[in-house]
C-alpha cells in the first residue's frame with residue numbers, strides 16, 4: 048500500500064470549510080470563530096467487569112453553540128479519538144445549519160469495540176459514560192442532545208434517557224435529553240430508518256434535475272442504476288433497501304469489513320442483512336460472489352457509489368481509480384480533502400455528507416419537538432373534520448364518475464385522507480420536504496456562481512452563511 052500524507056479528518060473538514068469561506072465575505076475573526084471547535088471534554092472512567100476494573104476513554108466535543116441545544120451522535124468504536132469527534136462535531140454544525148434544524152454542533156465517542164461485551168456489560172458502560180456527561184450538562188434537553196451513530200442505536204439511547212431521568216427526577220422534559228430512542232420510550236416513528244431514508248430522498252431530488260444528472264455523465268432516473276454500497280449498518284442497509292425496493296435501483300455490490308458480495312443482478316439486501324446478523328460478516332454468504340478484498344471494489348464500475356461506513360475510505364491512495372461518476376456520502380467524511388480535489392478534476396459529482404446524511408438529525412429534531420410538546424403526533428382529527436373529508440372524497444369520486452375518468456381512490460388513500468396522517472406519514476413528508484429544500488438552497492449557489500464548482504462548496508457556503516448570520520445577530 049502507498050503511504051501518502053493525508054490531513055487528519057478534522058483538518059480535512061477545515062480544508063473544505065476554507066474552500067467555501069474563501070468565496071465568502073466574512074471577517075477573518077468571524078471565519079475563525081465559526082471554524083474552530085469550542086471545547087472537547089475527555090473523560091476516563093472505570094467500570095468493574097468480569098471481576099476487574101476496566102478504564103474507558105470517552106469524548107464529547109461541542110463545536111458551535113450559536114444555537115442551543117447542540118446536537119450530535121455518540122459513536123462506539125475502538126479507535127475513536129479527539130480529532131475525529133471534533134471533525135464530526137463540526138460537520139454537525141454545518142449539517143444542522145444546512146437543513147435548518149435549530150441546533151449547534153456536537154459529537155461524542157467512546158473507545159470501545161462493542162462486539163467484545165455482552166448486553167449487560169454494555170449497559171453498565173453506557174450508563175457510567177452517560178453519568179459523566181450528564182453531570183457536566185453535556186447531556187441535557189436544552190443544552191446538549193445526543194443521538195445514535197456508528198456502533199450505537201435505540202438500545203443505548205434508551206439507557207442514556209433512563210440514566211438522565213434517574214439523575215433529574217423533576218425534569219418534565221427529561222425524555223428530550225437524547226433522540227433516537229425506541230418508540231415505546233419516547234422515540235418517533237421512522238427515526239431508525241431516517242438517515243438511510245434521507246439518502247434515498249437526496250438521490251431522488253438529485254435525479255429530479257436532469258441538468259445536474261448530466262453533470263455526472265448520467266441520464267434518466269434511479270430505475271436500473273447500478274449501486275455499490277460500503278457498510279450494511281443502520282445507514283447503508285436502509286439506503287440500499289429503499290433504493291432497491293422502491294426506486295428500481297440495483298445494489299450490485301455490498302462491501303463489509305470482512306469482504307464484499309457481488310451480484311450484477313442486484314444483491315438481496317434483507318437476506319444479506321439477516322446473514323450478517325447471524326454469521327457476523329459476509330464471508331461464505333450464498334447471495335452472490337464473495338470477494339475478500341472488499342475495499343478494492345470501491346473502485347469498481349457502477350453508476351452510484353454510496354460509502355456508508357467510515358471516514359477517509361476514499362483518499363489519495365485510491366481516488367484516481369474511483370470509477371463512479373456519482374458518489375453520495377452517506378457516511379461522515381468518507382472522502383478526504385485531497386481525494387475530493389482529485390474527484391472534482393475527474394468530473395465526478397459528489398453529494399456531500401453534510402447534506403446526504405442529514406435525515407438522521409432532521410427526524411431527531413421531530414422527536415425532540417415531540418418530547419418537548421408532550422403530544423402524540425398524527426392522531427385522529429375531530430369528527431367534524433372527518434365528515435368534511437368524507438364530503439371531499441365523495442366529491443372527488445363523483446367528479447371522476449361524471450367525467451368518465453374511471454378514477455378509483457384506493458382504500459389506503461381514503462383511510463389516510465379521512466383520519467389524518469399517521470406519525471410516520473408526517474415524519475416522512477417532513478423529511479422529504481427538508482431534503483428537497485436543502486438541495487434547492489445548495490443548488491442555487493452551485494448554479495448561480497461560476498466559481499462555485501461543486502455541491503460540497505455550495506453546501507458549506509449556505510451553512511456557513513447561516514451560522515455567521517446567527518452570530519452577527521446575537522453577538523458572540
Ligand SMILES: NC(=O)c1ccc[n+]([C@@H]2O[C@H](COP(=O)([O-])OP(=O)(O)OC[C@H]3O[C@@H](n4cnc5c(N)ncnc54)[C@H](O)[C@@H]3O)[C@@H](O)[C@H]2O)c1
Pocket residue numbers: 195196197198199242277278279280281282283302303304305355356357358377378379380404405407408
Ligand atoms: N446512524 C445515524 O443516524 C447516522 C446519521 C448520520 C451519519 N451517520 C454516519 O453514517 C456512517 C455509518 O453509521 P451507522 O450508524 O450506519 O453505523 P453502524 O455501526 O450501524 O454500521 C456501520 C457498518 O459499516 C461496517 N463497516 C465497518 N468498518 C468497515 C470497513 N472497513 N469496510 C466496510 N464496512 C465496514 C460495519 O460492519 C457496519 O455494518 C458513519 O459515518 C456515521 O457517522 C450515521
